[in-house]
Amino acid sequence: MSLARRQFLQTAAAGVAVAAAPRWAFAAEKVVPFRISLAEWSLHKAIRGGDLTDLDFPRVTKEEFGIDAVEYVSQLWGDKQAGSEYVAKVKQQCDDHGVRSVLIMVDAEGALGDADGAKRSQAIDNHKKWLEAARELGCHAIRVNAQSSGSYAEQLALAADGLGRLGEIADQYGLNVLVENHGGLSSNGEWLAGVMRRVGRPNVGTLPDFGNFCISGRGTPDAVWYDRYQGMEDLMPFAKAVSAKSYEFNDAGEEVQTDFPRVMKTVLNHGYSGYVGIEWEGGNPCEYEGIKLTKALLERIRDSVV
Template sequence: MSTLAVSSFSLHRILGPLHLERQTADGGFEEFELPLPREHSLEEFAVLVRDRLGVTAVELCQIQFDSSSQPRAEALASALKASGVRVLTVPIDIGDLAGGSDSARERDMARIERWFAVAHRLGARYVRVNTGSPVSGGTAEDRSGLIASLRALAVTAERDGMRLLVENHGGPDSHPDFLLGLRAEVGPEHLGILLDLGNFEPVATIGHARLTGKSFDEAGVDREPVYEHIARLAPVADLVHAKAYDPASDGSPLLDLDRALGIVAASGYEGSISVEWEGIEGDPWTRTAETVAAVRAAFPNLA
């Protein structure tokens, strides 16, 4: 059944620190924390989504968990069951499946699979991983490690009743050709596409700059390619992120969400949609509620 969900990232300003990682010179990763206030736990977030927004499904981002331990997953799963809220998807933002050595990819796959276990315990329908940056050159040989990694991760996800997704999530993987090529090479029966309406260039770079407090000159920026890319991926998408931003500096929509949702609806898309408010102005609950209303208007049959 197609479902409307709300991503925990919509409330990232009040759900506590973000647990991120960056690549080191030796090809490994080091963790770092972006400190943010915690007004609510993930358990409380789920209940508030139900009570304030009338939505009973959530997307829980791995970077907002404080632990991947089994006791933490068990406690969260029990709380979600008691509240009547279910997990639609868990986006996982660790590792680099495209670059580095075979041993580095194997290490990253093992770390990702530990989060698969968390997602499975929470009853998630989807798990999303990052592709990393494609190896320089972009030939079939260059991508063999990435393809092999995705195939192996798909087997693990399928074993636990989940579907593996990749997303237009910045960089080369934000171009439809790249994602469609991966889907074809891994096999559409094993790998799906998460279409994020707001993660195509130039909108993605502008949105990221705002989140990190950097300036970006929006004057004359052509945003039409965003809608062209949405039209290409919508017919084959497994899941959609309805992402919303603050307006552009001239007051126009940075992303015209109504237009984007209209393109998705016109494609015949009948899957689930997860709301992701990514602005920095105003009350995040109010902004998320406005985004939920926009999705409901475009897709009135979502559960």
């Protein structure tokens, strides 16, 4: 059979297959500017109060909120930590409910910018189990903190050292290491951007949080804040995840403390198209309603730019 004849028959067969297949098989997935995930911290009161377990988190995320991507919080896993057997149970819950694992927010494993070199190395080592858990769950990153001490310049150098070394290890797992603005100098957008430039690794980036720009004294008259809108501009060039922190809504469904449309314009203007994680931290309404209000607001913003 000639080459031309063979190509003709292959093309004809492909056409028959297309005609026979159901129309939905070729429906293009809707292109959206960003996707929505849910941070486990949004339900920390329910989990710590015993109304939910962290194993319920994937199911509740899908069934209650219609969200199919989750972000875990290490401190809510308690003494179970990142053991392989427990991670397998979490993964099975995700598989059973069609939920994707995005990242793990890791806390209380030591200061990655500790001025004591031995303690800094220990903190790096402490994060390895979370890298293993993240890889097993199919996450793309772990979120860490950049605690340090000393002067502005000293903390920048120390944090960059710890983060860079952890980034080298994370490379072996195919994972990213992301730093959140989470108090202290990490809530100074200029400082944290400087840390990122000092590290200079493609797998070490930021997780900008809309609300965590209090450098010190939160809840006091002497609180020191970094401008959140400038902070988002500072951190978005390095962002590989975004946290949509919400505290309070008005009757129009707008978040009171942060201009969400303004912040999301910054996010999208920097070319970000990944997951935006809902992190409700308000006291009224309840966690479930706060999550729903935040999701509805993000969807309105998303739909307005599609």
